[in-house]
Amino acid sequence: MSAGAGPVVRIPIRALRVAGSPRTAGENLEHVRALADTPDELPPIIVHRGTMRVIDGVHRLRAARLRNHPDIAVRFFDGDEADAFVLAVRSNVAHGLPLSLAERKAAAKSIVTSHPHWSDRLIASVTGLSAKTIGEVRRSGGVPQPESRIGQDGRVRPINSLEKRRLAMNLMRQNPNLSLRQVAKAAGISPETARAVRARLQRGEDPTVRKPSNTKRTEERRPPQTRVAQPLQMPDRVTIMRYLRTDPTLRFSETGRTLLRLLDVHAMSNDRWALLVRNVPPHARGTIAQAAMECARVWRTVAEQLERTAGPR
Template identity: 55%
Template sequence: MQLDQAEIDRGPVVRVPVDALTVAGSPRLAGEDPEHVETLAASEEELPPIIVHRGTMRVVDGFHRLRAARLRGQETIAVRFFDGGEADAFVLAVRSNVTHGLPLSLADRKRAAERIIVWHAEWSDRRVASVTGIAPRTVAEIRRRLAGGAGPEGIRIGQDGRVRPIDGSAGRRVAGDLLTENPALSLRQVARVAGISPETVRDVRNRLALGLDPVPQRRRDRAAQNRTADAEGAQAVPAIGLNRAAGRGRRGPAPDRAALVARLKADPALRFTETGRNLLRLLTVHALPAEEWEALSGNVPPHCSAIVADLARQFAGIWNDFAVRVEADIAKIS
């Protein structure tokens, strides 16, 4: 299920007795922060509506606000209802507490990732990371040591809802065979059959022209290492939350955004045009290591976190639209 925060925010607001609500299942391992509760209670402003799972009357987002309302002596509180399943309600709770309010601790986010992986083993590491606010490589490490975290064999569902293979090597080989048999096929035609992107097909075509294997050596090595690590992780932990240090297998090298940006900076087609230099500047800003992103998200002042989160979502939407346009241009060329 795709959780649309904007749609929830547009839902009707109703007053609900505070005693009718439950706070079980909070993603915060240590519970609510008493100091933050007191700060909210001392404020003279009306507390923003909280989100409640209608089927269980469990608070999804707004644990601190509910505590503050009780501390104020309020009998009712403003509520927007969420009608999804309980697993979706937990995902929404995590996402909400990562993007606004008092941020979840790193330990909370890792624990939340464990639960989401067990419930949604088919989700890609990046999709789980986008919900929990931790790095995709950290999600991958958590997945490897969880029984039941592997998901459907060979596939993952990404943030856009599309199903993709975990290892693109098979798609590259299919593309290589197609291009060898019929070099006149367009990138888009081959991409559709092989289940990979047109740009990946372009890379396969270039490699074939140079007499190289369609699958780069580093990808073959990474696939072999990941298969070994997954096998070790599957045998290491019988259930979630037990023996957390066990089952951490070897892992192949993760994609390095900084290295990719550095390679683009060396491309004359980008370096020697104004638009190219503008693009490189933007990409450089976003190529921070995952640890720095986590440090940034963990230190946003609570009073401006909602604005920062909203801007981040807007910028993410702009980048997504940009990616769609770039891919559309690639398809036209092919």
């Protein structure tokens, strides 16, 4: 979760704002004086471009003022204000002058409210707290919870998986002819989970009862050589982009944001694409067709490279 690898620019100190810091106790004056006395150039601070608010580096900003510098080195962050606060917390947790425990808990409460779809472990990685503590903060906050959360790996997982398994079990009992993919789609689970539910039903077990964590679950998975391939139902472009925009590993890196901007162009509806095609001037259609084919070739190469390194899904 970084500000990206954008260029360093010099910004007048008077143009910057200090507000909304996770440091509820304020700045440490001794630390400011120590930084001001350092002979070396201080690292660039991080600033939210939309508001010119300092995300990380308030002490460095104060030190620059003590040095009577008119400007300071800055890297800009282009996310929204909620994401800017997350970045401020993450930066100051790993800082040479870290946030106090009380400040980290207060920050966790804010992030649980602004990012309820993030998992406890993901928020814990930002705040430097344990996932258990984040769970306690979440339960005490009274924030409405989504049906699924995003983990540290960027994957979306359902919160109440047992309820979804129960729904799948009822669907299978009511209509044994439903395919695993049909059950999975209706219950909001993966085809592999649907297969596990069916296997336990066939053995006379209750799929909604959790097994001990040390119990081997190999019986819920078919050996690779006997697994029957299921036809994939690919999500549409809008659904894919909605999912990708919630992935923190993309939103908080310069590469990720660049990819999202490029992909966002192609997420237009088919009707909008058809309208664009109809309005292309006749004399330019051949040239644009060639350019489109070249773009398609580049994207195919990118897709093939990603597929080769994606690993199992």
